[in-house]
Amino acid sequence: MLVGRWLAGAGLVALVATMGACGVATASEGDGAPAGVGPSGTVPAASAPASGNPAASAPASGSAVESAPPTASSALSAVLSGTRRVTIVRVDGFESGLSLLDGGRLAEVDxxxxxxxxxxxxxxxxxxxxxxxxxxxxGRPLCWQVHNPGDGRPLVVHGAACRAGDPRQRFVIVPVPTGGDREFLIMNRWAYLRTSARSGLILEELGDSPPMNSFRFNDTGPAPRQG
Structure with missing residues (x-):
């Protein structure tokens, strides 16, 4: 894309040189032309890249390209870095937040x-x-772990001693493409975390259906040193 700009600049240099030789009016002779632009819309040779050399117009160190403000991706990487503590709230969960209850199950509480x-x-x-x-x-942390209660009931999340090699504890967290900052989908293998009016927070395979719930991760400071 930059190469195309360099070529366009070189073409304008040649055009200006040709028109100057034919006696075309300069920018100062134009009537109401924008500053730096001739009456015929041409760019003066002094502002065009010299000799078609891309390096002549390359952004200098500290330019706007390099000093652009951080994007949301830096915030996203922070809350998923393992160095920050977060609270987790279902996006449409109003004032309820996620909690791993003393009884062992993940639930929404207020x-x-x-x-x-x-x-x-x-x-x-x-x-x-x-x-x-x-x-x-x-204290030592407990980790989320998929639990199958049996009897045809849906999968849920319980707390367990942390074991990185246990597939039931390896949750996939991905940003929501159309969501806001720090909004994620949470799943274990093909089962997505969502809320159910009957069973509370469950994990469910959705097939071809889109995920029903997303979750916002709110950064609340450095992670605890334990565990």
């Missing part, structure tokens, strides 16, 4: 019960251990 401090810890290939701590970050 108070301070259970473990509500989470540290997504990367394992590679977009897989993570999701470590769970109590509010102060004290």
């Amino acid at each position: 108070d301070d019960q259970g473990r509500q401090v989470f540290v997504p810890t990367p394992l590679g290939s977009q897989e993570f251990l999701i470590k769970s701590y109590r509010g102060g970050g004290a």
Whole structure:
């Protein structure tokens, strides 16, 4: 794309030189022409790349390209780096947040019960251990683990001692393409985390259906040092 710009600049140099030889009016003679542009829309040779050399117009160090503000991707990488603690809220969950309850199951609550401090810890290939701590970050964490209650009931998430090699604890976390900053889908293999009016938070394979729920990760500070 830059090469095309360099070629266009070189062409304009040749055009200006030719028109100058034929006595075409300069920019100062134009009537109301924008600054730096001749009455015929030409660019003065002084502002065009010299000799068609791309290096002549290459951005200098500290240019706008290099000093552009950080994008959302830097924030995304921070909350998934394993060095930050987060709270997790279902995007349409109003005031409820996720908590790993003392009884062992992941649920949505609107108070301070259970473990509500989470540290997504990367394992590679977009897989993570999701470590769970109590509010102060004290003690050893428990990790999310898929649990099958049997009897045809849906899969749920329970807490268990952290084991990176256990597939049931390796959750995939991916950004929502059309979502806001720090909005993610959470799944284990082909089962997505979602809410059910009957069963609360469950993991369900969706087939060809789109995921029903996404989750916002809110950065609340450095990760606890334990675990």
